Amino acid sequence: MKVLNENQQKLIKLNNGIEMPQIGFGVWKIPFNQTAKVVTDAIKNHYRLIDTAKQYGNEEQVGQGIKDSGIEQKQLFLTTKIFNGDQGDFDKLRNAFNEQLKKLGTDHVDLLLLHWPVFNKYIESWRALEAIYNDGQARAIGVCNFDVDHLQNLMDHANIMPMVNQIEFNPRIHQPDTVAFCQDNHIQLEAWSPLGNGQLLNSPVINKIAKEHGKSPAQVILRWELQQGFIVIPKSIHEERMRENRDVYDFELDADEMEAIAMLDEERHSIWYDKYKWSGNPNGLDDYIAKPGEF
Numbered sequence: 001m002k003v004l005n006e007n008q009q010k011l012i013k014l015n016n017g018i019e020m021p022q023i024g025f026g027v028w029k030i031p032f033n034q035t036a037k038v039v040t041d042a043i044k045n046h047y048r049l050i051d052t053a054k055q056y057g058n059e060e061q062v063g064q065g066i067k068d069s070g071i072e073q074k075q076l077f078l079t080t081k082i083f084n085g086d087q088g089d090f091d092k093l094r095n096a097f098n099e100q101l102k103k104l105g106t107d108h109v110d111l112l113l114l115h116w117p118v119f120n121k122y123i124e125s126w127r128a129l130e131a132i133y134n135d136g137q138a139r140a141i142g143v144c145n146f147d148v149d150h151l152q153n154l155m156d157h158a159n160i161m162p163m164v165n166q167i168e169f170n171p172r173i174h175q176p177d178t179v180a181f182c183q184d185n186h187i188q189l190e191a192w193s194p195l196g197n198g199q200l201l202n203s204p205v206i207n208k209i210a211k212e213h214g215k216s217p218a219q220v221i222l223r224w225e226l227q228q229g230f231i232v233i234p235k236s237i238h239e240e241r242m243r244e245n246r247d248v249y250d251f252e253l254d255a256d257e258m259e260a261i262a263m264l265d266e267e268r269h270s271i272w273y274d275k276y277k278w279s280g281n282p283n284g285l286d287d288y289i290a291k292p293g294e295f
Contacts, residue, residue, distance in 0.1 A: 009048055010249065012231060014163040015186045018139050020111065021077055022226060023246055024049025026192065026233035028056050029290075038237050039065025043076070045242045051233045053081035053115055054100055057290035063105035073106055080104065081115040081144060082129070084278045084287045088121030093128040101137070112138035113166060117150040119280035123157050130160045140164065144192070145272075148181045155185070166190040168271075169230060171200055171221060171264040183229075190231040193270060195221055205260050213251045216244055223248045224261045 011019040025047040030038050035058045039050060043066070052062045059080060066073065086096040101107060112132060114125055122143075129141045142164030146154065155161060165182050167175055169191035182189050200206060201217045210220045218234070222245060225232050234245045253261070277284040 009046070010226075012188060012229075014140050014188050015161060016140055016163055018110070020140070020164075020188070020231060021047075021049040022231050023047070023222070023248070024051050024077070024079070024231065024233040025242070026051045026235040027058055027062060028053070028192075028235065030058065030235065030237060032058060032061060034237060035061035036065040036068060040068045041239050042242055043069040043071050045239055046246065047242065048075065049077040049079065049231075049233070051079040052104075053113075054083040054086070054096070055081065055115060055287075055289055059100055059103040063103055067105055077110045078104065078106065079111040079113065080109050081113045082125060083289065084116050084118050084276075087114065087118040087125040087278075090124060090128045090131075093125055094132065097128075097132060097137070108137045108139065110138070111140045111142060111164060113141070113164065114143045114146075116145050116276075116278070117143070117147075117154075118278045121278075122150070122154065126154055126158055126162075130158070133160060142166070142187070146178070147175075148177050151178075151181060151185070151187070161185070162187055164188045164190050164231075166192055168193050168269055169225065170194050170196040171203075171206070171224065171261050172196050172266045173269060174262070174265050174267065188231065189229065190233065191225050192233060194225055194230075194232040194234055197270060200264070203264060205264060209253070209257050209260065213253075215248075215251060218245060219248050220253070220261070223251065223253055224258060227253060227258065 010022040012022050013019050025042040039062050052059055080100055086093050114122055132138050133141045140163045142162045144166040146165055165187050195218055200221055206217045206220050210217045222232055236242050274281050275284055276287055278287055
């Protein structure tokens with residue numbers, strides 16, 4: 001790991017050698033009419049990793065925000081994800097991804113992820129991601145929400161190992177088996193919902209530690225994740241909070257504090273793949289792409 005002098009951003013080297021900022025900015029559920037400005041504000045406040053997805057419905061707005069920032073894409077690290085409904089068909093996936101690139105206003109992304117392990121489709125989908133990677137349309141490829149069984153099955157069929165697994169991870173949900181497997185196989189872990197949808201900010205344990213360090217509860221939670229080697233992608237529409245979420249490298253949690261926060265684990269997912277039809281559950285919910293006015 002090294003630090004960029006310009007923005008004091010710590011970079012993590014992925015298993016293919018490229019470097020990824022350890023703190024990024026997520027855009028899930030940001031109101032559509034605010035997304036472009038919020039992305040511009042995040043970049044202005046020195047975020048360089050921007051994380052979106054086709055399912056979020058806001059790739060075009062993210063692309064506009066990047067354009068409005070005046071920062072060249074080569075100075076950023078842009079992540080998007082393959083929609084579940086586009087998985088399983090090599091040509092369909094590649095064509096759909098080309099449309100995603102158009103919306104983002106670019107000819108490549110830095111990281112492309114399979115959003116979920118779609119039942120009986122993610123192996124063929126990975127074959128398409130390998131082709132996208134080999135063609136230079138993605139500098140790195142990976143997955144989201146894959147557990148140990150999914151990862152092992154994927155790796156048994158893959159020519160290129162996944163570089164990232166983005167999973168739900170925060171003090172309330174640790175997924176220890178998946179974390180250990182990824183660490184053992186040099187797959188970088190990235191936390192979505194790193195602040196637990198805000199439900200941890202009032203925790204007495206976290207607030208006590210925050211007070212002792214002169215930091216906010218959010219900063220303590222993010223620091224707990226960073227010290228475990230995770231990449232994190234917090235979200236806020238407020239510039240002050242954006243700055244606060246990045247200001248986490250000037251203190252360190254000791255072993256007792258790390259353990260006290262870890263004891264908050266409930267191992268409860270906020271959402272999981274078996275609730276959806278594409279998981280193989282015939283009674284599951286249909287998938288969707290977010291639409292304007294939904295948030």
